[in-house]
Amino acid sequence: MATVTAPSLTVKDFKSEVHNDWCPGCGDFGIVTALQMALAKLQLAPHQVVVVSGIGCSGKTPHYMHTYGFHTLHGRVMPSVTGLKLANHKLTVIGVGGDGDAYGIGAGHFVNGGRRNLDITYLVFNNDVYALTKGQASPTIKKGMKTKSMSEASIMEALNPVALGLACGYTFVARGYALDVKHLAELIAQGIRHRGSALIDIFQTCPTYNDLHTKTWYEGKDKSQSRLLKLEETDYDPVVHHPSDSGEVSRKKAQALLKSEEDSERLPIGVFFKMEVPTYEEYLRQKGVLSEEPQATLDTIFRRDIQPLLDALA
Amino acid sequence: MATVTAPSLTVKDFKSEVHNDWCPGCGDFGIVTALQMALAKLQLAPHQVVVVSGIGCSGKTPHYMHTYGFHTLHGRVMPSVTGLKLANHKLTVIGVGGDGDAYGIGAGHFVNGGRRNLDITYLVFNNDVYALTKGQASPTIKKGMKTKSMSEASIMEALNPVALGLACGYTFVARGYALDVKHLAELIAQGIRHRGSALIDIFQTCPTYNDLHTKTWYEGKDKSQSRLLKLEETDYDPVVHHPSDSGEVSRKKAQALLKSEEDSERLPIGVFFKMEVPTYEEYLRQKGVLSEEPQATLDTIFRRDIQPLLDALA
């Protein structure tokens, strides 16, 4: 997370002027707004922030943000943020992408990126479908479910992003809801503030292809109460208080796993797990690989003296 | 799992005559022997069994087996067994490969392959290193650890294959030890018998590169007792008795997670999790996509009548 420089930035300062071509009513609007709110809340200057996306409807996000923006490749959000963050560890780097992007084609990077615990934030737009390619099943769709865009119901077990994130070493694991913008903005701000890799899986409505998990459904408008439950309104404690106590770590992971799979009547949102341990950059700083000054602006690397290496060969 | 045809096969019937070029004392010898013992125990005919490997020291396994053998590509064990099993669901298909292969370059397939729950068995040779490329850190090496082959200690969180396997939907998750051949053979036999995707992560000694987790270390020869603990000798119950009870499923997963990360004084081996639900093939059978006869020998597909499709276009 970069340091605060420009005071009193507002949401507007993070909006770009590009025409947005998401479908009317798409949950992505909520996420992009929440992200802008979070940045405004944290008073980060736009030029210190980089939003990095994969490919998909979700992938268009950086264009709508007034920050540095990289719209990369399908599934490659983690490698992309990794390269960028290593080049310049002072940047606030935010990865965004779809559930297919993150847990399908990007799963290998998702797994091994998490283990690295770079100080980045990763927002996954989870709409159960590959939206931009017209609604095929994504890895998060539940077995037996069939959206209007699928020709048959899924016959594979769904991935639980929280369980996967925990197994992969993310040190901050949360779940948000696209259309509760204020709550989501707060989660994102927490994720950015967290030192380490923060995963925020976001229930995202896709009115065009996903007729199962709609605004009506999430908010329980078809019944008496919302299907969402805010963890912070319960006595759930996501924090690992003694990261060196491996027993506590495991117990908190098991707790998060159970909580995330709890009886689906009410789906918990909020922070499931949080643990502060040194980041990858910090280890590199310790070793001397990284300096205080980021690699990108470190002039000394152009004046390296390789004579000792040559001498060793004579 | 294919049906039993040829009686009284012995371990010898599953050994090939190829010169083995693993290092002296390599744990892989134990695994290949255990696999041969398991096949003999199950009395599977060699021609009904296919061993499919990735690339690495472990990747050479199929050559040492007297069964159909595919030594494929680095990280591609899951896609390979998937294609093969769909072509011929009567085969007994066994995937084998290294920890780098499975959890590093193959992680994306590992994650999404598990969800599919095809009836296959996957043995991961877990030696903490990329052995064939000379001992770089693999995803399972613990943070802070440094084998003699690494120039510096790892600064990434290790993957716990049991936790990852559970998060990915494997319906049988176990851990074995390469040098307890009899115990491992029994585990492998159970894995093959299990209907669905069985993951068996195997602690494998690599005397050449891994000087931390050696035979001496695992077997506790440096202290009074073995560092391994057999789950079946405890009151641990890995079985999900009511797979339709999602609460029980989650609890059993959480239990397995805790058990697998338990205080590292004694590392549990054995079956961590087991649940019988329909396999992917069975779903395809239900839909009519697959017949009783495997695709590979189904003559009727060469006589398909596409006239109705043409007529629909007139």
Place this chain on the structure above:
Amino acid sequence: MPGASFSWMIGGPQGSGINLGAEILAKALSRLGYSVFGNIEYHSNIKGKHSYYRLRVADFSVRSHLDEVHLLAALDEETLLGDLYHEFPAHRGHVERVAAGGGILLEPEMVERVKERLGNREVKLCPIPYSEMVGKALTQAGKGGQAHEYRIMNNTAALGASAGLMGIPFEPVAEVIMSGFGGKARRVGETNVNCARFGYEYAQKEFKGLAFRPTPRPQRASSDKQIMLKGYQAVGMAKLRAGCGVQTYYPISPATDESVYLEEHQNKYNLVVLQTEDEVSAVDAAVMAAHGGVRAATSTSGPGFALMPEGLGFAAMTEAPGPVVCLYQRGGPSTGLPTRHEQGDLRFALHAGQGDIPRMVLAPGDLSECFYDTFDAFNYADRYQLPVILLLDKHLATQYGSLPAFDMSGLRIDRGELFDPAQGNGDYYRYRFTQSGISPRAIPGQEGTIFWTTSDEHDQVGHITEGIGNRLTMMSKRMKKMALVEAEIPETKKLTLVGRDDAPVLVLSWGSTKGAILDALARFDPDHKRTSFLQIRLLHPFPAQRVAWLLKRAAKVLCVESNYSCQLASLVREKTGIEVHHRVHKYDGHPFSEDEIVAGLEAAQQGAGEEILLSEGKVVGPTYGREQVEALVELREKFGRMAPPLVPLPPGYNR
């Protein structure tokens, strides 16, 4: 002139269903005995961005579109006037494409602004209150007042009005509409028919005919009954017919349609369609399925193919009988233009994979070749035990054309040389050195043997070896299969020559350009007196000798293709040493029109340089530059900031 044709276009926001309307009209016209060719253009977007569908209707076998439009049905402002609301606008609108004497169907409130842009061009404006028609139809169905929820039906009104203006009978339109609504949906169908009928009647009443009209219906014999289909359907049907057992895919435009089509039929036809987690997995699973004994295929586009070189090399090294890889090219590089056309992956398809590997690369040129080449590809894969790449593209995949139903009498399945268990076990080597280079294959599960396979270099048994002698022999065993392919495949499947083999001008091309070239030649030189067309259908192994012989006979060779670097031209030079005289190309994301090919031919005739760049119906370069882009920005300044398409936000947002 071989006959006359009529060019119709409908435009509207993506997701508004213009394709449905256009295809109903196309099918109705086909049933009336016309030859029809359809082409859709759309953005990589789900809802809102500009898309359009062109139909060309003719009394000859039409295979391409024209740039000029005879009747434009506009469902929104952008179709008419472009997207000048963008900081960098992308297009000027189709008003500029309507031929003098042509007409435009448009919402009444647009009339003034269109007039302004038309200036003094003579185009007939036909204002038509779509929503009124839709409202009327809905009222009849008891759903009055919901017209804004049924904007998609505007299409139906527009198609009805178009039919009216064209002067074709209404019945076939009604029939085709109804054929899409069986059982309970009948009532919805009827509402749509009504809506179309209102449009039809309104147009017939309000507007006199156009200067252009579809020409009189050709008297097709009843045996001449034609089908209307798209390229991806032709490929899919061929896969079913060839006995494909496993199809793998990861969704990607413009390849997905084929897999979805197959998925719809998998239950009935015992075809496993596997959606994988990525294309690395898709190709590898297909390779292993092929090894496992089935005919296997995978379909993708450039970005997916970029993840497949590994799997291709694996297939080739292990001599898998396949897979058949359908590569639907789209605008590159990288993510590029996901829903647009290009033939930019020829070189990549030829050279994907480290080291030297045997492979075949085929490029069908039209809808029926899509069918036959796909069918053949499986035979080749089995017979030569190698991966076969079919180079398709967005244009082939989505073009919608009428043609006679496929003749399937000549199709034979050839599974290549198989292990015969009677031979016994001890001797069976999976990679036995044979005269032909082909080793009979066994199938896992087969009794009487087992075998080993490895992606490392291996001996005859299939075990790893780094021995030099074995390496040399095994390498040439694999590679010499290419010579066998060359020897065995008949020339008619390698290339097609249309016209004399000694014409002074030779148009050389590959793939989906075929339709536009044939149509253009029919107009430019109907009897092929001066101009012939050489289509290369087998790109690897390349039929070099025959091509060289033909090229040398021509005084002027034009090489036509949709890519920046003129990849076929470079390939021809590599294989024959011959440099073509004109590299005629296009890389704007759109397929060639008949008009463009004619423009290219004319330019060459008039002594244009080596490079002839085509776009928007004309020769635009070798160099097209900043000025042209800035002209559009100027246009924007002139006509003011326009309203972007409305995207209503969910409540609670500030944008």
Place this chain on the structure above:
Amino acid sequence: MPGASFSWMIGGPQGSGINLGAEILAKALSRLGYSVFGNIEYHSNIKGKHSYYRLRVADFSVRSHLDEVHLLAALDEETLLGDLYHEFPAHRGHVERVAAGGGILLEPEMVERVKERLGNREVKLCPIPYSEMVGKALTQAGKGGQAHEYRIMNNTAALGASAGLMGIPFEPVAEVIMSGFGGKARRVGETNVNCARFGYEYAQKEFKGLAFRPTPRPQRASSDKQIMLKGYQAVGMAKLRAGCGVQTYYPISPATDESVYLEEHQNKYNLVVLQTEDEVSAVDAAVMAAHGGVRAATSTSGPGFALMPEGLGFAAMTEAPGPVVCLYQRGGPSTGLPTRHEQGDLRFALHAGQGDIPRMVLAPGDLSECFYDTFDAFNYADRYQLPVILLLDKHLATQYGSLPAFDMSGLRIDRGELFDPAQGNGDYYRYRFTQSGISPRAIPGQEGTIFWTTSDEHDQVGHITEGIGNRLTMMSKRMKKMALVEAEIPETKKLTLVGRDDAPVLVLSWGSTKGAILDALARFDPDHKRTSFLQIRLLHPFPAQRVAWLLKRAAKVLCVESNYSCQLASLVREKTGIEVHHRVHKYDGHPFSEDEIVAGLEAAQQGAGEEILLSEGKVVGPTYGREQVEALVELREKFGRMAPPLVPLPPGYNR
């Protein structure tokens, strides 16, 4: 003859440390003023399989190996007699390569069997009890009786004995050994020195000299002090010198060594070396690091590069200033021959990625070009904002040669055009259309602007657009950078001509063949009277005009390369239309020797056909076949089943 040289080989099981011994000897010889060239060959195996290391010692700048061996130091049976224990043996052993008059150092018990194979060839057998020497040295160090645990020290004994037989002084050998053991390890070093000394003394006492000897030490001036290094070190040092900030990699032979080398120095030099989870990630992280403002690189081999086309296209499309991709070629296809040599990835490097993309492809030919080309590559990447591929290979990576230390005085860093914040914000477009095609780049984090980037086609600002005019302009903006590269890079960096530009015979080649060709020409035609050498160093953009001009002047062109399909020859034809007269190639997994190039030149002189296939020191075809493979199996029958190398199993196994 430019001078004389001596050819030494040591062979033993993989993992027994033959490389350590050989490199000590090499360094000692270099310090003595000899020019030394080393080459290692080994299996894709960790322990046990046959490996060998050759040194060639000369009084001229030697750059290649010979096939004949003057002194063979054998540490095991397989080195001598081959692997006839295999069902399909891989080699006959090196006994057959020892020149008449040469010698063999071997364990006494092998003498009889070697005599049997030698027949009546005159080779001096020097039996030497290695383990006795080792034992003696260990006893002195107080570790007697543990000799079997120190088999690795057999090397030391063998290297001492070799030095003795060569007749060079012992001191430099001792010095070099000791330089490897600092501090506490001194005692181990001393034990090794002792062991070497026993070997040295034994050889000097027991064996008279050989017919061959290293020629007298050339009087190098003291300023001529040379370094001994390998290709991967040269590349690594250049990366450090060029200011590389992030290096990514995924382990793979033969590329890993470079990354490991950099890793060892990362703490001191502020270089982030990132081991990724696969090569897809490695290239992508490097692309983004480049975008992030650092100079970024990644290193891989064929199978890894097969996963990188996606990332290359992304870099090119987004005009990233890099990465520099070092592609260490190895035997393909697929997993192929992981530790063996090949130049099989030229075409793949040229065409990897869908669509048309700008890229540069360089191929250094020797150790010093490895350094300078790598250094330049970063300047090119920054200046032209594109990915740069360096084609290296196993032979370049692992060859160990003496050469003068690099002259670094001329090295300049050029970071290309950068955004100048003084320009202000409103106007900054990351992809601004400029005359040169290069848009000044800003760096994320930089104040005064922000920018957008996308792998989709985009406008000047970096937002997605599918507009036709923009597409044409943006596409040619990207691609025309290639013309700029062609214009700006001096010819001396594009190609090297050694000899007259009108010699009747021209040897054309690229990459690591350079050493063997130069050595061969020095022997075949020392004054370049009839024969010149043209090395192509910049393969893309290809210096077509100059190459064509040179080729046309030659009566006979031989194109030399290590791959099956003669990829440079095809490229030359593609770019110039010219077909070379002889395609001289090799694809057995081993680099060319001087002898082989001479054999090729002679064959061409004597009217060989278009294809000249080389292997094992001679012309073996165009066709090499089954018979040769079967001859080896016969040899096996004749000499009986041999003992496979011993691999003791852990207790408790039955095998």
